[in-house]
Amino acid sequence: MSDTQVCCRYDGSFAGFLCCVFDCYVNHWEPVEFFSDWDERLSLYPEQTVSTRRAEALRVYRSLADRLGPAGQRLAARGFLTCLEERELWLWRFIRKGYRQGPSVVRELTDPTVDQILRAVRNLEHEAHSLKGFVRFSQLGEALVGEIEPKNQVLPLLRPHFCSRYPQESFALYDRTHRKILLHQPAKWAILPAEDFQGGTPSEQELYFRRLWRSFYHTISIQARYNPKCRMTHMPKRYWTTMTEFQEDSGVSLPPTGHEKTGPQSGPIHKVFPSTPPVSDASSHRDTDGPIPSGSHRNRSAIQY
Amino acid sequence: MELLDKLNILADAAKYDAACTSSGLDRSGRPGTIGSTTVAGCCHSFSADGRCISLLKVLMTNVCVYDCQYCINRRSNDLPRTAFTPRELCNLTLEFYRRNYIEGLFLSSAVAGNPDATTERMIEALRLLREEYHFGGYIHAKAIPGADPLLTHRLGLLADRLSVNIELPSAQSLSLLAPDKKKEAILAPMQQIRDGITVSRQELKLFRHAPRFAPAGQSTQMIVGATGESDRQILTLTQGLYDRYQLKRVFFSAYIPVSSSPLLPAPQGFQPPLLREHRLYQADWLLRFYHFRAEELLDEGQPDLDVRLDPKCCWALRHLEFFPVEVNRDDYEALLRVPGIGVKSARRILTARRAGSLTFEGLKRLGVVLKRAQYFVTCSGRVMAGLRVSEDGLLRRLLTLEAPTLAPPPPEQLSLFPSTSERKEFPHV
Numbered sequence: 001m002s003d004t005q006v007c008c009r010y011d012g013s014f015a016g017f018l019c020c021v022f023d024c025y026v027n028h029w030e031p032v033e034f035f036s037d038w039d040e041r042l043s044l045y046p047e048q049t050v051s052t053r054r055a056e057a058l059r060v061y062r063s064l065a066d067r068l069g070p071a072g073q074r075l076a077a078r079g080f081l082t083c084l085e086e087r088e089l090w091l092w093r094f095i096r097k098g099y100r101q102g103p104s105v106v107r108e109l110t111d112p113t114v115d116q117i118l119r120a121v122r123n124l125e126h127e128a129h130s131l132k133g134f135v136r137f138s139q140l141g142e143a144l145v146g147e148i149e150p151k152n153q154v155l156p157l158l159r160p161h162f163c164s165r166y167p168q169e170s171f172a173l174y175d176r177t178h179r180k181i182l183l184h185q186p187a188k189w190a191i192l193p194a195e196d197f198q199g200g201t202p203s204e205q206e207l208y209f210r211r212l213w214r215s216f217y218h219t220i221s222i223q224a225r226y227n228p229k230c231r232m233t234h235m236p237k238r239y240w241t242t243m244t245e246f247q248e249d250s251g252v253s254l255p256p257t258g259h260e261k262t263g264p265q266s267g268p269i270h271k272v273f274p275s276t277p278p279v280s281d282a283s284s285h286r287d288t289d290g291p292i293p294s295g296s297h298r299n300r301s302a303i304q305y
Numbered sequence: 306m307e308l309l310d311k312l313n314i315l316a317d318a319a320k321y322d323a324a325c326t327s328s329g330l331d332r333s334g335r336p337g338t339i340g341s342t343t344v345a346g347c348c349h350s351f352s353a354d355g356r357c358i359s360l361l362k363v364l365m366t367n368v369c370v371y372d373c374q375y376c377i378n379r380r381s382n383d384l385p386r387t388a389f390t391p392r393e394l395c396n397l398t399l400e401f402y403r404r405n406y407i408e409g410l411f412l413s414s415a416v417a418g419n420p421d422a423t424t425e426r427m428i429e430a431l432r433l434l435r436e437e438y439h440f441g442g443y444i445h446a447k448a449i450p451g452a453d454p455l456l457t458h459r460l461g462l463l464a465d466r467l468s469v470n471i472e473l474p475s476a477q478s479l480s481l482l483a484p485d486k487k488k489e490a491i492l493a494p495m496q497q498i499r500d501g502i503t504v505s506r507q508e509l510k511l512f513r514h515a516p517r518f519a520p521a522g523q524s525t526q527m528i529v530g531a532t533g534e535s536d537r538q539i540l541t542l543t544q545g546l547y548d549r550y551q552l553k554r555v556f557f558s559a560y561i562p563v564s565s566s567p568l569l570p571a572p573q574g575f576q577p578p579l580l581r582e583h584r585l586y587q588a589d590w591l592l593r594f595y596h597f598r599a600e601e602l603l604d605e606g607q608p609d610l611d612v613r614l615d616p617k618c619c620w621a622l623r624h625l626e627f628f629p630v631e632v633n634r635d636d637y638e639a640l641l642r643v644p645g646i647g648v649k650s651a652r653r654i655l656t657a658r659r660a661g662s663l664t665f666e667g668l669k670r671l672g673v674v675l676k677r678a679q680y681f682v683t684c685s686g687r688v689m690a691g692l693r694v695s696e697d698g699l700l701r702r703l704l705t706l707e708a709p710t711l712a713p714p715p716p717e718q719l720s721l722f723p724s725t726s727e728r729k730e731f732p733h734v
């Protein structure tokens with residue numbers, strides 16, 4: 001009630017956000033805005049810079065499971081990956097409500113806050129599900145390489161799917177929107193920030209399979225049932241930019257990115273493979289989004305999306 | 306012949322089969338192999354006709370000794386003929402799969418020589434794919450009626466899903482248009498597959514490593530609009546197939562004229578009955594997920610579905626005595642009967658009303674389509690504010706809601722309903 005209204009500035013990671021929650025509770029702040037480090041906006045509210053501390057993040061993350069139940073914890077973690085506007089603020093309200101109310105908060109389907117987050121998470125999950133199908137890989141050198149332009153941060157959700165699908169392959173999947181890359185080699189994976197990404201030039205063989213696929217794609221359609229609207233409903237145009245069947249090959253790979261957003265900084269990854277990628281081994285999977293290594297599934301401290 | 310040409314011919318020959326789903330089985334990838342499957346299935350693309358592309362759908366060969374009138378591959382049709390070698394097919398499948406173009410293979414075949422020889426060639430390709438290429442993705446194989454049951458069994462051990470096409474909705478139509486096929490010859494493998502699946506499930510309970518026979522179940526399809534059966538006949542048959550053969554899916558395929566046989570509708574000016582197909586799929590969803598029975602939807606007095614309105618609305622209009630349903634009290638079964646409430650929103654209603662009583666505003670949040678549902682529900686005894694409507698008025702209003710779907714050119718605009726893809730979401734029917 002008498003809490004001071006503040007703007008939290010943090011590093012943009014989930015761990016950082018959890019630290020904001022921690023600090024707000026400890027200091028009786030009422031956050032009204034959340035800005036990331038690289039955000040150039042200025043707040044009208046007093047700014048509090050929140051540093052990211054693993055121990056505190058972990059404490060909050062665990063408390064989510066204890067107080068909101070596993071479903072509530074999962075909703076919060078996934079909620080952070082969504083493209084919901086002011087998602088931190090919605091999540092803050094959700095977490096606060098959950099702390100007061102307990103695990104039943106996830107059943108409050110008609111509550112505006114819970115509803116917002118559920119919708120956003122459903123949207124994230126739907127996008128991830130669509131992309132499981134719409135991702136296209138190219139064989140470039142020794143590795144399979146693909147790029148996507150999702151609205152939500154889907155890589156953590158796509159990761160288990162593609163790692164299970166291609167246990168023997170080296171592959172890289174670049175998220176142009178959020179400038180992150182999923183790297184995989186047999187029994188190892190990592191999701192890392194990557195400012196820039198260049199796949200490489202496709203071989204004759206690669207171009208040949210693209211041709212075969214495009215040809216199949218056009219043949220399989222039945223003229224008498226032509227229905228572009230229906231196609232668009234199931235597969236909106238925004239996905240087409242990275243799909244092989246809608247591209248022409250002039251010997252180049254995928255089209256360049258067309259946006260200028262700045263994200264978390266890191267060194268450019270120009271050639272990911274075949275030089276050994278910075279992939280940690282299976283026992284200590286690294287996910288830069290998590291405060292905590294997310295390798296072992298039995299590990300209570302691992303963030304599960 | 307170049308591989309590209311073969312692919313074009315054999316995909317073109319396979320495209321009239323409606324099934325392209327990769328659902329029904331969860332299998333994660335294992336080290337040393339390639340591929341996994343997920344129970345919900347996965348659409349990898351959508352073709353210009355709006356149908357889901359999930360599998361590499363091709364024929365092993367389009368050389369056929371039969372002469373089914375409705376089929377583009379019939380013996381008497383003048384077409385280029387070709388066949389894949391097992392190795393070509395394996396390479397294609399694997400390279401497409403690695404690039405994430407597809408979820409697996411849908412292998413069917415015309416009858417080259419005889420059913421046994423045809424099935425053997427399919428088995429050879431699938432064996433190679435599974436054993437030598439260690440492919441763990443989805444395989445849907447078509448069982449060839451008339452093949453030795455032992456061969457069909459071997460096919461089922463390699464594939465995830467098997468299907469036998471019932472082709473036409475009645476035995477008369479079948480003997481008229483596909484004189485080489487007998488109803489019994491189609492039902493026999495269906496029965497065999499059903500029993501094979503049951504036995505395999507029991508064995509798996511006892512031994513974890515027992516061989517799996519068609520673990521993603523079986524499906525079938527029939528052509529609609531080539532012959533004169535009513536929707537009632539079609540739906541009754543569909544229900545019978547679900548009940549008796551435990552099919553996962555029955556697919557309907559609107560007839561596309563591929564022949565000028567006098568036994569079939571004349572191709573000139575023929576419009577494939579896409580809207581009818583769409584209504585049949587909606588009715589099929591009602592059978593599978595909404596606990597409706599075929600005889601509730603159609604009877605002698607009303608043998609065909611109303612193409613203007615979805616079958617659930619039609620049922621509701623004929624059973625106004627059943628309504629209104631009280632969303633804060635009535636059970637799941639009753640909620641499922643309300644137009645505008647789907648399987649998901651019905652479940653959400655059950656969850657949400659435990660936390661407090663529901664209002665119309667709340668229903669909207671739960672994903673209920675109030676435009677439809679408002680006429681059929683009450684919230685704590687109250688109807689939606691400002692709602693006053695007579696019985697005729699009701700029909701008219703529901704028709705206007707459908708109008709955008711039916712706007713000219715009628716059949717081409719349907720997009721409400723994922724008819725050929727098994728998607729996770731349930732449509733509101």
Ligand code: SF4
Nearest residue numbers: 369371373376379415
């Ligand atoms: S047996 Fe099959 S491929 Fe051959 S004509 Fe009949 S339906 Fe067509």
